[in-house]
Amino acid sequence: MTHFEFDKGDLDLLREALARMEQGFRDLPAVPRPAGRSYDEAALRDVLLEVATRMQDNYPYFHPNYAGQMLKPPHPIARLAYSLAMYINPNNHALDGSRASSPMEKEAVAEIARMFGWQVHLGHLTGGGTMANLEALWIAGQLRPGDTVLASDQAHYTHSRISGVLKIPFESVTSDRYARMDLQALEDRLKRGGVGCVVATLGTTAVGAVDPLPEILKLRERYGFRLHADCAYGGYYTLASNLDAPARAAFDALGAVDSIVIDPHKHGLQPYGCGCVLFRDPAVGKFYRHDSPYTYFTSSELHLGEISLECSRAGASAVALWATQRLLPLVRGGEFAGMLESCRRQALELYGRLAADTQYVTAFPPELDILVWAVRGPDLARASAAAKREFEEAAARGVHLALAELPARFFYSKSETLGRDATVMCLRSVLMKGNQPGPA
Ligand SMILES: *Cc1c(COP(=O)(O)O)cnc(C)c1O
Numbered sequence: 001m002t003h004f005e006f007d008k009g010d011l012d013l014l015r016e017a018l019a020r021m022e023q024g025f026r027d028l029p030a031v032p033r034p035a036g037r038s039y040d041e042a043a044l045r046d047v048l049l050e051v052a053t054r055m056q057d058n059y060p061y062f063h064p065n066y067a068g069q070m071l072k073p074p075h076p077i078a079r080l081a082y083s084l085a086m087y088i089n090p091n092n093h094a095l096d097g098s099r100a101s102s103p104m105e106k107e108a109v110a111e112i113a114r115m116f117g118w119q120v121h122l123g124h125l126t127g128g129g130t131m132a133n134l135e136a137l138w139i140a141g142q143l144r145p146g147d148t149v150l151a152s153d154q155a156h157y158t159h160s161r162i163s164g165v166l167k168i169p170f171e172s173v174t175s176d177r178y179a180r181m182d183l184q185a186l187e188d189r190l191k192r193g194g195v196g197c198v199v200a201t202l203g204t205t206a207v208g209a210v211d212p213l214p215e216i217l218k219l220r221e222r223y224g225f226r227l228h229a230d231c232a233y234g235g236y237y238t239l240a241s242n243l244d245a246p247a248r249a250a251f252d253a254l255g256a257v258d259s260i261v262i263d264p265h266k267h268g269l270q271p272y273g274c275g276c277v278l279f280r281d282p283a284v285g286k287f288y289r290h291d292s293p294y295t296y297f298t299s300s301e302l303h304l305g306e307i308s309l310e311c312s313r314a315g316a317s318a319v320a321l322w323a324t325q326r327l328l329p330l331v332r333g334g335e336f337a338g339m340l341e342s343c344r345r346q347a348l349e350l351y352g353r354l355a356a357d358t359q360y361v362t363a364f365p366p367e368l369d370i371l372v373w374a375v376r377g378p379d380l381a382r383a384s385a386a387a388k389r390e391f392e393e394a395a396a397r398g399v400h401l402a403l404a405e406l407p408a409r410f411f412y413s414k415s416e417t418l419g420r421d422a423t424v425m426c427l428r429s430v431l432m433k434g435n436q437p438g439p440a
Pocket of ligand 1: 127128129130131133156158201203204205230231232233263275
């Protein structure tokens with residue numbers, strides 16, 4: 001076997017695309033350069049090579065042997081399109097600063113909305129899932145001032161923290177043994193009243209559990225709350241053909257929620273700095289209204305800065321996302337959907353191997369592509385210590401997993417004897433590099 005190499009062939013393509021982009025500015029007068037280059041080439045080289053050396057100090061997120069956290073590099077088309085756009089560095093705040101890239105953002109976001117079945121929507125890209133969820137909860141708080149936000153105890157911690165920032169009351173609802181929101185606990189809380197918004201997570205960050213959306217929608221008919229779906233991690237799985245029935249039913253019901261968050265920088269093959277928030281009712285745009293003396297709105301068309309809490313935003317993110325969706329459209333049965341399907345197949349295959357191995361205790365089968373398993377031990381403390389040892393031993397062999405402390409009830413059927421709050425340290429693997437072989 002030969003050693004690892006990054007793919008460098010596409011740098012020629014970047015040069016060709018840069019020359020094409022240059023053609024569009026051919027009529028500009030030449031800019032006289034200060035003798036030679038505008039920078040000291042030798043100094044530039046020194047610093048860049050120093051950066052390359054510093055960057056050697058990373059776990060190999062791009063390699064099949066890295067099967068730990070949610071990390072992988074963007075698709076080459078995203079990397080190239082982003083690099084190309086950076087020569088111009090558009091700002092997708094106002095159309096004046098992003099004549100090409102704002103329309104590309106609108107097109108790319110509309111395609112994501114259509115993936116969820118929305119022909120009409122209001123939405124935009126954000127710096128990530130946190131900002132996207134903040135906007136969704138902010139709108140929920142505007143519409144139902146003073147009312148409580150509910151999310152499951154397996155929801156991302158950002159919801160309770162954002163609620164704190166927005167000064168919206170927040171409560172968590174317990175999860176069941178499959179790490180999904182417990183419907184009885186949810187209804188018990190709804191009966192007490194004062195709930196303005198329920199957050200359903202489709203693909204929890206820890207284990208990839210999918211909350212039972214069809215049943216939550218039925219409760220909405222009775223109790224009338226706003227429903228936000230946090231699909232930051234799992235959203236693209238709506239395209240996959242190999243989900244189990246409960247997850248399939250949840251994704252099929254997504255069109256009925258009020259707002260959706262999805263992170264193109266997680267499963268959408270994008271560089272970091274790319275989240276997305278979508279609202280079903282475009283009328284919520286009225287809450288974003290501002291009156292800035294700094295923004296030059298020379299066009300009467302929608303400026304994305306009018307419907308976004310963040311002001312300056314990377315046009316390059318939109319360009320990268322647009323290019324990726326152009327190459328890999330968000331359709332069922334397509335190449336992109338196939339990549340998600342193979343992520344899930346790998347997770348199921350690893351689950352089968354671990355379930356058959358008496359050293360380990362598996363939780364439930366993975367609903368998406370995140371797998372968690374405990375190491376068998378006489379008690380929770382020793383099982384946790386054994387998981388940490390295995391984590392370190394795997395790392396020493398060059399295989400990178402993750403650790404997670406999770407409720408013991410996910411793993412042990414007799415968990416009543418352990419108490420509801422008992423936890424166990426377990427191993428966790430996010431198998432999100434679908435087109436690659438699994439870890440060695
Ligand atoms: C990752 C994640 C978030 C936070 O998103 P960032 O992009 O990390 O800011 C929120 N919710 C869920 C379900 C996530 O997986």
